[in-house]
Amino acid sequence: MKKTPVIIISGLLALASCTPSGSSVSSPDNKIRFTVESNDGGLFYSVTDGGETVVSPSRLGFVLAGDEQAKDFKILGKETASCDTTWETAWGESRLVRDNYNQLTVNMQEKNSGLLVDLQVRVFDDGFGYRYVFPAQNRDSLIIMQELTEFVIPEGSTAWGLPIKSEYYEDYFYHKNIADLDSVRTPLTVEAPGRYLAIHEANLTDYPKMNLVATDSVTLVAQLVPWSNGVAAYVKTPFATPWRTMIIGDKPGDLVTSYMMLNLNEPQAIGDASWCKPMKYMGIWWEMHLGKGTWHAGPHHSANTANVKKYIDFAAANGIKGLLVEGWNASWEGDWTRNEHIDFTTPYPDYDIDEIARYAKEKGVEMIGHHETAAWTRNYENQLDTAFSFLTGHGINNVKTGYVNSRMDGKEDHSSQYGVRHYRKVIETAAKHHVTINNHEPVMPTGLQRTLPNLMSQEGVRGQEWNAWSTDGGSVPEHTVVMPFTRGLAGPMDFTFGTFNFENPVYPGTRVQSTIAKELALYVVIYAPLQMASDLPENYAKYPDTFQFIKDVPVDWETTIVPDAVIGDYVVTVRRDRNSDDWYLGAVTDENARTLDVALDFLEPNTEYVATIYADAPDADWKNNPTAYTITDRTVTSADTLNLSLATSGGTAIRFHKK
Numbered sequence: 001m002k003k004t005p006v007i008i009i010s011g012l013l014a015l016a017s018c019t020p021s022g023s024s025v026s027s028p029d030n031k032i033r034f035t036v037e038s039n040d041g042g043l044f045y046s047v048t049d050g051g052e053t054v055v056s057p058s059r060l061g062f063v064l065a066g067d068e069q070a071k072d073f074k075i076l077g078k079e080t081a082s083c084d085t086t087w088e089t090a091w092g093e094s095r096l097v098r099d100n101y102n103q104l105t106v107n108m109q110e111k112n113s114g115l116l117v118d119l120q121v122r123v124f125d126d127g128f129g130y131r132y133v134f135p136a137q138n139r140d141s142l143i144i145m146q147e148l149t150e151f152v153i154p155e156g157s158t159a160w161g162l163p164i165k166s167e168y169y170e171d172y173f174y175h176k177n178i179a180d181l182d183s184v185r186t187p188l189t190v191e192a193p194g195r196y197l198a199i200h201e202a203n204l205t206d207y208p209k210m211n212l213v214a215t216d217s218v219t220l221v222a223q224l225v226p227w228s229n230g231v232a233a234y235v236k237t238p239f240a241t242p243w244r245t246m247i248i249g250d251k252p253g254d255l256v257t258s259y260m261m262l263n264l265n266e267p268q269a270i271g272d273a274s275w276c277k278p279m280k281y282m283g284i285w286w287e288m289h290l291g292k293g294t295w296h297a298g299p300h301h302s303a304n305t306a307n308v309k310k311y312i313d314f315a316a317a318n319g320i321k322g323l324l325v326e327g328w329n330a331s332w333e334g335d336w337t338r339n340e341h342i343d344f345t346t347p348y349p350d351y352d353i354d355e356i357a358r359y360a361k362e363k364g365v366e367m368i369g370h371h372e373t374a375a376w377t378r379n380y381e382n383q384l385d386t387a388f389s390f391l392t393g394h395g396i397n398n399v400k401t402g403y404v405n406s407r408m409d410g411k412e413d414h415s416s417q418y419g420v421r422h423y424r425k426v427i428e429t430a431a432k433h434h435v436t437i438n439n440h441e442p443v444m445p446t447g448l449q450r451t452l453p454n455l456m457s458q459e460g461v462r463g464q465e466w467n468a469w470s471t472d473g474g475s476v477p478e479h480t481v482v483m484p485f486t487r488g489l490a491g492p493m494d495f496t497f498g499t500f501n502f503e504n505p506v507y508p509g510t511r512v513q514s515t516i517a518k519e520l521a522l523y524v525v526i527y528a529p530l531q532m533a534s535d536l537p538e539n540y541a542k543y544p545d546t547f548q549f550i551k552d553v554p555v556d557w558e559t560t561i562v563p564d565a566v567i568g569d570y571v572v573t574v575r576r577d578r579n580s581d582d583w584y585l586g587a588v589t590d591e592n593a594r595t596l597d598v599a600l601d602f603l604e605p606n607t608e609y610v611a612t613i614y615a616d617a618p619d620a621d622w623k624n625n626p627t628a629y630t631i632t633d634r635t636v637t638s639a640d641t642l643n644l645s646l647a648t649s650g651g652t653a654i655r656f657h658k659k
C-alpha cells in the first residue's frame, strides 16, 4: 500500500534583487549539510558529514551547443521543503522504505544566456541527491553537449571503479587511487578517510548515462555518454535531469541498505503490480553457454520440445517457478548479431510453442520468453506490440531481453539518450501487456523499478556466463565480494549463480571459481527478485540435499541487514523472508579461507529457531575440492553467536526456521 508523501513547503522565494550568494540544507538528523554557492568563478556545492568535508567546492553547470557555457549563475531565490513518509515496495530487499529528506531548491538564471535553471537538492540521513531542473521558459529546447558537474572528494580516498571501456558493464570493478581511475562508470564506490561513499544517479529518464573522469587525486568530472553526433542530450523544457547521488555511510553495509536511489525515483506508475511476481527460474541456457547445445537449429538445438519438457518436469518437481527458453525463435543462424531482421514471432519448427504452453500450464511452470535483439532496436520497436502479444497469447508474461552488439542500430551507445529512450519504451510497452522484463546488456540501472516494477532484473554485470567460456578462466573469487558494494548498489542483478558442477568438459580451462556452499550463499548475498538456478537438472539431481537450499531460499524480502563486510574480502548478509518468519544468512569470502563470528541478534528474542547450516567441509577449497560440504541442523536463539568457517572462495548459507 502506498502513501501520499507529506511534503511541507516551508521556504519563501527571495526577491530577485537580493541575489543571495549561498544556501544550505541539512539532513533530517542534521549530520549531512549541503551548501550551494555562486561566486565570480561559477556555481559550486560542498558537503560536510558530522562537520567533516566530504565534498569540497565542486562545480555545477553545463556546456550547451555552440560552446555556450552555462556556468555563471545569479541566484534568484530559494525554496525549502521536507518530506517524511514510508512507502511499500512492490518487491525488493525491504518491504517498507522510509523517504525522509530536507529539500532546497535554488532558482537561478545564467548570467550570459538568460537560461533559467533550478538546482533541486534533497538531503537524507544516508546521503544526498541533486538535479538540474529547467523550468518552462522561452527557450523551449536545449542541446546539452556536456555537464560541468564535479565531485571533489576527500584526499586519500580510493575507489572501486568500472572502466568506461567495459562493454555492457561486464568487467571487474578495479580498486585504485582516484588519480589512477581514468574514466569510469557509476556506481563508483569510494573508501574515504573515515567513511564510505557511493556516487551514482537516480531516475535516468530521457537523458544519457553519467560517467566520471578523474582529473586529479580528488576530482571526478561528469561525462555524459553522447549520441554518435557528439550531442549529449536533446531536451525540451520543462525538464529535470537525473539525480546525481552520493550515499554516505560509516561501513560498507550502509551502502547496501541505503534506499535513497529508490526514493529519488517516481512512485509506482502501473497500478496493481501483483502480476510482477518475484520467482526463481531455470533455463534452456547454461547448456548453450557451455557449448553442449546450440541456440540455432540443428542436431544440438537446445530449445526443442522434448528438452523443454524435461526442464519443465524438473522445475515443477522442485518448486522452481520459472523456465527461460533461449534460441526458440527462428533467427539464430550464423552470426546472428548481424541479423537486422530478427523475427520475434516465428518459433523454430522443433519448438512446439502451443504444446509447450499447454504442458507448462498443466505443470504450473511460468515460461520466460527471450527477445535477443542484437541491439537492432528499430527492428525490435517495429515488432514490439506483436512480439509481446505473441508471447502473452501463449501464456508467457515474462521476457528476457538482450542487446548483444557494441552499438545500437550500428551506431549509438547503449548508455546514450538513444539507448535510454529505447529501453524505456520497451519497459513501458511491456507494462501495458502485463509483461515483466529481465534486461540484458542494459544501461546501468538507476532505480526505475520503483516506478515500473515490471522491470524486474537486469544484467550489466560480469555474470556467471563468463565462468562458462571466458578465455581468462572465469571470474576471480574476489569478484563476488566486490559486486554487492558496486554494481549491486544500482539494483537487481541477473548474475545467475547456482553451479553445482565445477568440471567444464567443453572449456576445461574455465570454471566457476567457488565452492558449492558459496554458490548457495550468493542467493542471499546478491539480490534480485528473479534468481536463476542456472545449472543443468542432472547436476542438481546429484546433490538433492544442497539443492534444497535453492528450493527454500526466498526471492522477496521483508528486511535486509549487512552485519559484517570488508569490500573485496568477505561479506555477511542477513535477510528476512517477506512471506514467512524465516531468516536467511549468506556469507562469502574471496580467495582466502576465513572464520567469521556472526551474532544472531537479528532473530526474534526468546524464540528458538532451527538453523540449517550449509557449510564448506573442512577439506573444501575452490580449486581442488569445491563440492565438499556439510549440512547441519542446530537449535539457536538471538543470544547465540555462530562461528562460520569458510573455505578458499567458500561460503556458508543458513536458513533459520522457527521451532
Ligand code: NOJ
Pocket: 285, 326, 372, 402, 404, 440, 441, 459, 465
Ligand atoms: C548475452 C546474455 O547475457 C546471455 O544471457 C544470453 O544467453 C546471450 N547474450 C544470448 O542472447
